[in-house]
Amino acid sequence: MKLALFDDHRLGVVDETGESPRVVDVTEALGWPHDPDPLTAGWWRRLCRDFSRVRGRLAEAAAAGEGRPLASVRLRAPALNPSKIVACACNYADHVAEMHGVQERTLGGVESWMMNFDVFLKAPSSLSGPAEDIVLPSEIVEAGQEIHHESELVIVVGEGGTDIPEERALDHVLGYTLGLDITVRSAADRSRRKSYDTFSPLGPVLVTADEVGDAGGLEIWLDVNGGKRQHVNTRDLLTPVPAIVSYASHMMTLLPGDLIFTGAPPGVGAIVPGDTVHASITGVGALTLSVRRG
Known part of the structure; x- marks a missing residue:
């Protein structure tokens, strides 16, 4: 199932069986109140937690609804006020190798501790949706610092948990979406460099885990102005999805609706x-975003 948030943060199911994609509003089928305010939208986290209980109702409403052309609605980021955005560093070997040159150029030397896999946090306020621009802070542009793209598979947590065993980790995954981890290259802490507003574009939809299937065999692409920058398969993740979920849950409780960026491919x-910027992941979707100065 493909879930979309659109217009006034309504919940939709995307139907791609016809000539063009349509979205059916299934908000009323949830069975609990819908709060359109993204800052207080506990209904979304409840959906992430209880999706298996309401999936049948949503499917029935989607089958009965007429729907609207997907192109006629304003798609929002398929996440509402997550308690945290967890992001993986150094999760593709070729990206680790290229970062030596990037750091030599932008920092004047290599920070060896930054070449190991780990996780860090991004501000939830950095989220933006498919209809929004990537906004580069004027002070960063004026200072001549490089701002990079990173295209990533993003995990959406369903039922949360602590100390989740790796063999049960996928039971805690609701689905996946596409995200960009926009990054200022500087000596500052990762969380600071990656948390500006619009530095976590997300979308276009959330695809449930059963529909995606094996998250360890997805192709990721990113082009800038039509020129290829990134292309990788998630089978090359050094720490695959189940291990990421388990690892993160051993240092912080994962809550329903939390997001986990799985790591940047080479080609930043x-x-x-x-x-x-155009990015896509097979079976998940694509984003085309304009870049402007703030």
Whole structure:
């Protein structure tokens, strides 16, 4: 099932069986009140936690509804006020190798501790949706610092948990979406460099785990102005999805609706005002975003 948040943060199911995709509003089928305010939208976290209980109702409402052309609605990021955004560092070997050159150029030397797999946090306020631009802070642009794109598979947590065993980790995954981890290259802490507003574009929809299937065999692409920058398969993740979920849950409780960015593929590079970024993941979807200066 493909779930979309659209317009006034309504819940939709995307139907791609016809000539063009349509979205059916299934908000009323949830069985609990819908709060359109994204800052207080506990209904979304409840959906993430209880999806298996309401999936049948949502499917029935989607089958009965007429739907609207997907192109006629304003898609929002398929996440509402997560308690945290967890992000993985150094999770593709070729990206680790390329970062030596990036750090030599931007920092004047290699920070060896940054070359190991680990997780860090991004501000939830950095989330943006498919209809929004990537906004580069004026002070960063004026300082001449590089701002890079990173295209990533993003895990959406369903039923949360603590100390989740790796062999049960996928039971805690609701689904997946596509995210960009926009990054200032500087000596500052990762969380600071990656948490500006619009630095976590997400979308276009949430695809449930059963529909995606094996998350360890997905192709990720990213182009800037039509030129290929990134292409990788998630089978090359050094720490695969089940291990990521388990690892993160051993240091912090994962709550329903939390997001986990799985790590940047090789091919990171600078974006500047006026660029157009197109990213896609097989079976998950695609984003086309404009870059502008704040």
